[in-house]
Amino acid sequence: MTYYRYRFSFGYGLTPVVKNLMIIMGAIFLFQMLVHGWIEFYFGLVPILVRNNYFLWQLFTYIFLHGGFSHILFNLLALWMFGGELENYWGSKKFLFYFFFCGIGAGICTILFTPRIYQHIPVIGASGAIYGILLAFGWLFPNRPIFIYFLFPIPARYFVIIFGLIEFFSSMGGSGGGVAHLTHLGGLVFGIFYMVYPILRQKIRREYYKRKWSQRGPGSGGYYH
Template sequence: MSYREPYNPFGGGFTYMPPVIKNLLIINVAVFIITDILAIREVRNYILMLFALWGVDTPYFWPWQLVSYMFLHGGFFHILFNMFGLWMFGVELENYWGSKRFLSFYLITGIGAGVIQLIVQALSGSGAPTVGASGAVYGVLLAFGMMFPNRIIFFSFLIPIQAKYFVIIYGAIELVSGLTRSGSNVAHFAHLGGMLFGFFLIKYWQKGGDFSRWWKQFIASVNQPAGAPKKGPTPIYNMPGTGKSDTKPSSGEAKSDAQRLDEILDKIAEGGYAALTAEEKEFLFTYSRKR
């Protein structure tokens, strides 16, 4: 898979790769080396027993497995294709969304894929453990198709196709495979679960939803003493003699950054990330770290 235009997420080097993608690649590869290359069979089996995703009706299930299973893989090609997909579609998404939003999307779609897999296992009676980041990666694929629907991707390295149709084709393949290959060791419905959770999460964000606001309100309610009056919004004070807020950035500066970001994103939509200058890549990288 590649873009019609040369697409180089690394930009000026590995340091320009957005931090979440870079750290996910490092963590997944490190875990694979430890569990599949260095560890003896008994140690690997113990790790799988604790951190792979087991069915809820087995004695091995623990809630944390809904996160930990994403960092284990079943072989070299399993991790290779997952990390390739994460790199291919995730770099531009993280640059577009910012690191915090991308990380929350990745984890939520991975957890959602795990929940769907647990439901399917309970209905089918399968007790085999599930490993791999595929559910989250399929969520990232779905997001790429929604954010950049007209971007050209080469299907099977040969056929140019718009990203939105590429996503539909892969979703259809997973649905048919899940319905016709019930005995397969590939978690097709987990892949669909990642796409499903990704779709609803993006729609939620597009309508102005914000999970972080709920979390902040929850923390505030926990830290507030019983019977204490609710705190109002924190006032913004001006420094004497300046007439300007000491906590709020000037609207001109914020507007300038927003306008520049829009221009850069338009440029990415037209020619891909490789079309940016080194200075534009640096601005986008710095801006994404602030979000």
């Protein structure tokens, strides 16, 4: 259990997207309790079905299913604690895009890298998207303290690094123990890509214009933007 404290409270308020996501996930979880079984097979992420039968919708729907009370409570708590801050910083549209970018990206990683013996097992939960949110929070607010077990403060960037290393080494064992570590790691990887891509694009563009300018020579005139 982790605790994020900012000013006098953590996860202060509910931003629109975070609120709606929490309501939708909670409602779907209650529905799961009534129709347990088939819904995970058709709407969870089953790698072999996506590969062989093109159940592509599962890359989206698996995010909203959860495997138990502790599973959904952890994800909703993390979404509330960290997601609202990101939504306030980015705006609702960008935050929602990022949430699904990491969630679907985590699903793609799951399909590509899950060992064959686990490919028939449904993967469910928003954890991939949540790990992407943790990554973005640590990236944008690296020095914010996160309290582990309500006692020990640790800067957000180190918290993310520790969790990333745990998921990396845990993923070596596939999906053992009922935890899809590959999915968590995939959310982190896609989160990193999202954060790094604008920097790389700007750098590449700058190098492109720099080379083009040098080829034309200083006396040729013209400006590049």
